[in-house]
Amino acid sequence: MRRSFWLFALLAAVGAMPGAEAQQPTMPTVGVELRGDTMVYRTVRVPDRRHGGLRGRAWAGYSHTPWTAEQKLFALSKFWMEVRRNFAYMDRFGVERWDSLYRAAILPAQQTRNDVEFYRLLEGLCAQLRNEQTFIRHSRNFPQTAVHFDDGWTLRLMDVGGHVLVSEVSRDKAAILPPGSEILTVDGRPVEAKLGEVMPRISASTDRVRRRMAVEEMLLDLVGTPHEVTFRRPDGAEACVRLVNARHAPEADSACVALPGRSWRELHEDFRVTWYPGDVACMKIGSFRPGRVFRAFHDAFPGIRDRARGLIIDLRWNERGSSRMAAEFLSHLTRDTVLYGAVWRTRVYDAALASWGSDATPADTVGNARVKLAYEHYNDAAFSDPVRSEYRFPRNREVLEVPTVILINDATGSAAECFLAIAASQPGMSTVGTATSGCAGTVAMYELLPGLQCGICTREVRFSDGKEFVGLGIAPDIEVEDTPADLLVGRDAALERALGLLGVPAE
Template identity: 35%
Template sequence: MLKKIVLAFSIVAASASTTYADSVDIVPENLSDEEKLYGLSLFWKEVSYNFAFFDQVPDLDFDARYQEFIPRVLATENTYEYYRELKRLNALLQDGHTNIYYPKGMSAKYLDWPAVRLAEAGHQAIVTGVEKGLESVIPLGSVVVSVNGQDLQAYLKEQVMPYIASSTQHILWSIAVRDALGGKPDTMAEFSIETPDGKVKEVQVKRDARGREVEYTSIKQPASNGELFEFKWLESDIGYMALNGFHDRAIIDQFKSHYDEIVKSKGLIIDLRFNTGGSSAYAGEIISYLADRILQGSVWKTPKHIAAYKALGSFANQFEQFEKYRPYAEGTMWEFGEDPEDIVEPKSDSNHIVPTYVLIGRNTVSAAEDFLVYADSLEHFTTVGEPTYGSTGQPMFVDLPGGGTFRVCTKRDTFPDGREFVGYGIKPDILVESTLATLRSDKDEVLDRALNELRAKL
């Protein structure tokens, strides 16, 4: 039985009912200085009181950076630039669950991209898809070596990464490469590539892919089937189960409807590589059918503020009796979860206990990571792939002037023994890294490795 239900939000923000968003039909071209300053100050205030990961950015003086951004936001000439500045400040927090969101529909006016898909491996940008007809100009498997005449890595660090909110370096690079060619709609993306046969060439492609149907020619990449749940047989005794999201309770019903077939397998592969999260309760419910012991989920804490104790703590240097209040004054006091025992009990004596390999990767996020926390003590589980996204928590949503919102991660989750995974990602038992060679192939190296390991075990 699941004794505690905690929501672990997907990296994709849920739609929020907000005062500004409801009252703004058209995004204003520019905001007043008062609105700009208010929005910046509101963000600074809520982050200062509620953010759960300041210790992971020890060199960040957030108060000083807030002051630095006052003239920056006041100098912006339109609402889009204003939100870009907020994104830049937000990115300094280095957290994937603390974000600035544009007003609905605003980015379409200012941002587009060419019909070219890029994927990251080893800090390189590899072309994995282009609009049909462009493949002779931009061969699949080419590597982008520069953008706007600047070396790719330098360009990403200076022009792209400063606006990305990410808890981990591997996800920062992944998102930066994905967004490397974005820019103003209907302008030309100018970049150079090295083709698979070693030739270097300059390329120009119009940024016009947003909002239109694009037929791509692509290198075949591992992907979900687009459904919430999938079960199939890889071999006569090896089953494959994809859990592609914990955002919809329907995944539990679909799992249960296939359970009689799942239990026929002598070995099982669970694919979490495309699960961007949702509710940890759904993760716990499913794993309760696959466990042979009681499982403990993540433990959590949240910043704690008591105004009077903060006042007393400010006198700790002068009066020893106030020393116990010092953490309140320094903002380092924590409130631990009301029920630290996030427990999942095995569903029944007939649970399915067979060698199980769990595929994980960069898009294993939030509640999908909570699934792995539950599974950590299961000896028949082995994880294969790349480190996970490394971000989960309980964000609070707040309105911003002009119709946008921001969210702040208020909850800090760890393994039961205190091991951190937010800011790092959960590392697999068997590492299978993306490389230039694997991206250029049409093979699913992670699935193949898991299947070979499972065959040997069986």
């Protein structure tokens, strides 16, 4: 106990040091300890930055201590409780089903042999909710990687038409394992068997996204873990490499070669404008976060407005941001001063109403709104009234109205899907690609233990006409799939189709 006291005192002192960004707002962090039959909670205020950074480092000393069985039970229970109370789609998933999964996990959670095993158990539990906006995260000191390996290897994988391809590799390893090579087995097991092991712990809203993310994490493991990977090169030759998970070396990021247009940096680029014949502009928007993306758009927009006769908006791999920012972008592509977006609602709870509904039966609710409301609160089924997102803009803003095609794929999500919900009512706009990720919503973050957090989707979102897309994805007007052959020659089939719709002849 005395050692724990000094540990907490040391952590508090670290947070007060001048070099620890003391000017940032502080955030309470909870430590958990079992005294006899009593769970004790202790709070230490440590520096925090909204987008990562100091919080994990401030707790670094603590995070080296493995979680105890009692702490694991607390984390599991808190996750169960917060999901039960806040998850927007609990009415569809089922409270009884969630309670049953929790009860089934209690003993296995306490019996996990280490922190990683417990973390993956929580991931598996969370994945059953089938919602990408509900997830488990850690900042513990068990370094894992799916991309970086010993001997200078950097390797990124992607799912293309049911094939697992190498999309990017270290430049000095490309002669051994060139981009476009297909992974055949991992540790002697077929790729599909390996993916079957990974997918059950992936939090995703659709099966397509779950598979994509499982491919990206197929080699995820602790530093020092070896893998024997067999592959088929583009020339048909087969070979095997040994990859050992290693810590990330930043200098390795800039020394890679990739399939044409498929490097991680290109796919996740913040903003880019490319011109095509006929004065067609293609505007790549990597996110709808406030800040540099929006500034880049405003800097480029006058030139686009003055020249463009057609417009392509590339929202592939746009997975983050604000729905308000998405509406702001779209407001410059229509003269409408009021834009209507998605309809949302969230779960609500009133303890007094719940107590009044505790003795009610479904039959009692028929024709009685007050009893029905009380019954819903008691049974965790009460929701706020639906709210239709509405955005107003001045008439004198700069606007470009031209035929517009929007490129989407299964990594188009969150605010980008809100963009599509607004664009659905706009004439002259169409979509090309594959169905989106189906994961719009608002996330509430909760700390389960120091170094262990969860995010929970708290808003149910639909199209303005009530049609659902969360868990399904938004289907394009014209579906265009990538093929391995297209990627090997650098062909972007969806972009080509979009250009064709805008009158640009194929090369």
